[in-house]
Amino acid sequence: MAYSDKVVDHFTNPRNMGSFKKDEEGVGTGMVGAPECGDVMKLQIKVQNDMIVDAKFKTFGCGSAIASSSLATEWLKGKTIQEAQKIKNTDIVQELNLPPVKIHCSVLAEDAIKAALADYQKKADGTTTDAK
Amino acid sequence: MKLPIFLDNHSTTPMDPRVLETMLPYFVEKFGNAASRNHAFGWAAEEAVENARKQIAKLIKADPKEIVFTSGATESDNLAIKGVLEMYGEKGHHIITSTTEHRAVLDTVKVLEGKGKATATYLPVDKFGMVSPEDVRNAITEKTILISVMLANNEIGTINPVKEIGKIAKEKGILFHCDATQGVGKIPVDVQDMGIDLMSFTSHKMYGPKGVGALYVRKKNPRVRIVAQMDGGGHERGMRSGTLPVPLIVGFGKACELCEQEMGKDTARLIAMRDRLEASIMKALEESYLNGHPTNRLPGNLNISFAYVEGESLLMGMKDIALSSGSACTSATLEPSYVLRALGVGTELAHSSIRFGLGRFNTDDEIDYTIKKVIEIVTKLREMSPLYEMAKEGVDLKSVQWAAH
Numbered sequence: 433m434a435y436s437d438k439v440v441d442h443f444t445n446p447r448n449m450g451s452f453k454k455d456e457e458g459v460g461t462g463m464v465g466a467p468e469c470g471d472v473m474k475l476q477i478k479v480q481n482d483m484i485v486d487a488k489f490k491t492f493g494c495g496s497a498i499a500s501s502s503l504a505t506e507w508l509k510g511k512t513i514q515e516a517q518k519i520k521n522t523d524i525v526q527e528l529n530l531p532p533v534k535i536h537c538s539v540l541a542e543d544a545i546k547a548a549l550a551d552y553q554k555k556a557d558g559t560t561t562d563a564k
Numbered sequence: 565m566k567l568p569i570f571l572d573n574h575s576t577t578p579m580d581p582r583v584l585e586t587m588l589p590y591f592v593e594k595f596g597n598a599a600s601r602n603h604a605f606g607w608a609a610e611e612a613v614e615n616a617r618k619q620i621a622k623l624i625k626a627d628p629k630e631i632v633f634t635s636g637a638t639e640s641d642n643l644a645i646k647g648v649l650e651m652y653g654e655k656g657h658h659i660i661t662s663t664t665e666h667r668a669v670l671d672t673v674k675v676l677e678g679k680g681k682a683t684a685t686y687l688p689v690d691k692f693g694m695v696s697p698e699d700v701r702n703a704i705t706e707k708t709i710l711i712s713v714m715l716a717n718n719e720i721g722t723i724n725p726v727k728e729i730g731k732i733a734k735e736k737g738i739l740f741h742c743d744a745t746q747g748v749g750k751i752p753v754d755v756q757d758m759g760i761d762l763m764s765f766t767s768h769k770m771y772g773p774k775g776v777g778a779l780y781v782r783k784k785n786p787r788v789r790i791v792a793q794m795d796g797g798g799h800e801r802g803m804r805s806g807t808l809p810v811p812l813i814v815g816f817g818k819a820c821e822l823c824e825q826e827m828g829k830d831t832a833r834l835i836a837m838r839d840r841l842e843a844s845i846m847k848a849l850e851e852s853y854l855n856g857h858p859t860n861r862l863p864g865n866l867n868i869s870f871a872y873v874e875g876e877s878l879l880m881g882m883k884d885i886a887l888s889s890g891s892a893c894t895s896a897t898l899e900p901s902y903v904l905r906a907l908g909v910g911t912e913l914a915h916s917s918i919r920f921g922l923g924r925f926n927t928d929d930e931i932d933y934t935i936k937k938v939i940e941i942v943t944k945l946r947e948m949s950p951l952y953e954m955a956k957e958g959v960d961l962k963s964v965q966w967a968a969h
Contacts, residue, residue: 435880443880449948466966467912467951470874470892470900474950490950494876494893498948533898 435495436529442499447506450488452476460552464543471497471537475544477508477516479552484508484516489544496534500524500541508545513552519545565929567884573769573864573923574718574746575888579815580771580924586818587773590811598808599799609810616817623820624744624763625754626780632800633808636777637745638668640764641712643779643804644741645672647790648710648762649682652739656707662687662695662724663906665714668764669743673712683707692857693722693907701732711740715747719890719903719919720856721865723751730759739788745769749823750831750862755780761788767812771924772819776812779804826924834863834922837931841920842866844935849942855890855904855917864922869904869913872952873945878918881941885934890917912961 435443451474452459458479465472471493478486487505491498503524508516524530524538570578590612598613600606617628634640649657659673663686676682685703687695695713704711711733716723726742733740741762747753748763749770755763766777781803782788796805823830846852851871867890870878875891888894890901892915900914909917920934946952951961 440880443877446948451953463950464967467915467961468910468966470912470915472950472966474953490948490953492872492949492951493874494891495880497874498877 438503438528439496439499439530442502442528443495446489446498446502448486448488448502448509449490451490452478452486452488458552460548460550460555462544462547462549462551464547465493465540467492470494471540473497473501473540473544475501475504475508475541475548477548477552479513479556482512482514484511484513493537493540494534496528496530497537497540499528500530500537501544503527504541504545513549516545516549565927565933569885569926569930569933571920571922571926571930571934572886572888573921573926574721574919575921576768576774577771577923578925579768579773580819580822582822583772583815583818587811587815590814594810596810598810599797609808612810612814613808616813616820619817619821619824620778623753623824624748624765624780625756627783629801630755630780630783632779632781632803633813634777634779634804635775636768637666637743637764637766638777640766640777640779641666641668641741641743642672643790643793644762644764644781645669645710645712646676646793647803648739648741648788649676650791651789652709653681656705656709657682658705658707659684659710659712660687660700660703660708661685661712662689662714664689664693664695664717664719664903665712666718666743666745669712669714687713689722689906691907692860693717693720693855693903694857694860695724695729697725697728697732700729701736704732704736704738708736708738711738713740713742715742715744715753716751716862716865717856717903718746719901720867720907721746721861722857723747723860723862726760727758733761734759739786746862749820749827750864752827755782761786762790767816767819770819770823773812773815776809776816778816830924831863834924834926837926837928838864838866838920838922841922841931841935842868845938848935848939852942853909853913855907855909866920866922867904867917868920869909869917870942870946871913871916872949872955873942874915875917877945878916878938878941881945882934882937885937888919888921890919891915 489501521538521542596605596609598609748765763780768774855867875889876893904914
């Protein structure tokens with residue numbers, strides 16, 4: 433299968449690869465997928481005053497999964513929580529030119545965004561449960 | 565050293581230039597139909613075909629008359645299994661095979677099962693991928709007419725105890741078909757000694773041209789008969805009609821001759837390179853696991869799972885090395901390798917597997933380059949892997965509740 437230039441670029445030069453401490457203030461962590469399915473994404477956001485000031489990812493998965501999460505961190509930075517909620521998997525598909533067989537990678541990235549946002553919200557609401 | 569490097573010699577092999585050279589006269593100059601009995605064009609073609617038949621038979625210790633030309637191993641598998649079932653269906657319709665067979669065998673058997681024409685037992689394999697001869701014995705029923713077990717596996721290279729299975733088949737008077745696609749030309753094959761009645765193999769896995777293969781059909785003790793699956797002019801003693809592709813057959817013959825002459829030399833080189841590749845990678849990368857039998861496997865085969873990284877991303881990171889993976893993402897079915905699963909390899913490690921297939925034309929420089937690249941990319945992708953991070957933090961990944969999707 434041939435990969436789009438953008439997938440190759442994100443795979444070769446991943447943006448914002450790494451981790452924040454999960455218990456750091458303002459950090460929301462989303463972890464989705466399962467090792468048996470061949471992909472696990474961890475996406476983290478750092479929020480200050482409702483604004484996502486930083487984002488990081490780590491992904492176990494194919495090149496398209498890595499590219500989808502790398503792109504997601506790029507898009508998240510500088511967005512408000514409300515704006516971030518609007519990122520759709522179809523936007524990722526379009527931007528990375530993903531073939532049908534790789535659409536699930538974009539779905540996983542959207543799920544990871546949602547999970548990170550929910551985790552941040554939960555922490556902001558005063559609960560201290562760790563993200564899952 | 566030229567890039568990209570071809571390390572996928574289980575999928576196909578480059579043609580040996582010496583093979584091409586022998587084929588060339590048979591396209592334009594000696595173009596005759598080997599079935600034309602009444603003129604010089606036909607005679608020249610027939611002579612070339614019969615010479616190739618001898619070369620091929622010699623490699624597997626068969627009689628030239630026992631070689632039936634086909635389009636390749638898939639056709640040979642189909643012809644053997646369907647042909648036996650149709651010929652001997654009155655005796656029974658039970659087939660014994662194994663879970664790690666190539667799809668050309670498995671799907672053929674499944675189709676026959678689906679049509680209600682056969683029942684089948686799929687034998688499990690041990691953790692190295694080997695079929696147990698005792699399991700074969702125990703699976704035999706009064707209705708069993710065929711045992712079909714492969715010689716060497718295409719993913720993990722494990723070599724089956726074919727001789728022992730052949731003995732049991734003979735003792736019970738059941739026909740034994742062996743898909744030897746990966747083994748012929750790579751390891752010594754002797755259809756007499758191994759007790760094989762029907763054997764599939766193909767030219768393009770042993771440095772010959774694509775589009776031609778053979779089915780060995782035993783003529784004596786017992787005389788095996790099969791029903792043709794292709795009807796027409798009655799070529800190949802009525803077992804496979806169709807004009808013979810003379811240039812391909814000539815190439816196939818030459819390829820067999822070269823394998824026979826150079827097997828010792830090739831094997832020594834391949835094992836040295838393969839073992840070095842294996843040792844260097846395993847030493848540098850923790851949690852790398854060998855799939856298949858540690859010693860009893862094809863000389864050019866190396867299959868390793870790299871925990872915490874996914875196979876397709878590994879392949880993508882090594883674009884200039886042609887390899888294959890057992891990851892779901894690289895398969896048409898979107899399921900991880902059924903062969904690795906049959907060995908009891910966990911799904912996550914099946915996703916993380918890479919198959920290195922070394923062949924006659926690989927060089928030490930290419931192996932050096934591959935070692936360097938593999939270590940680089942696995943290290944890079946582990947840095948990127950949340951699973952590796954968790955494992956390093958001491959999290960037991962099996963205890964995590966994953967949101968399967």
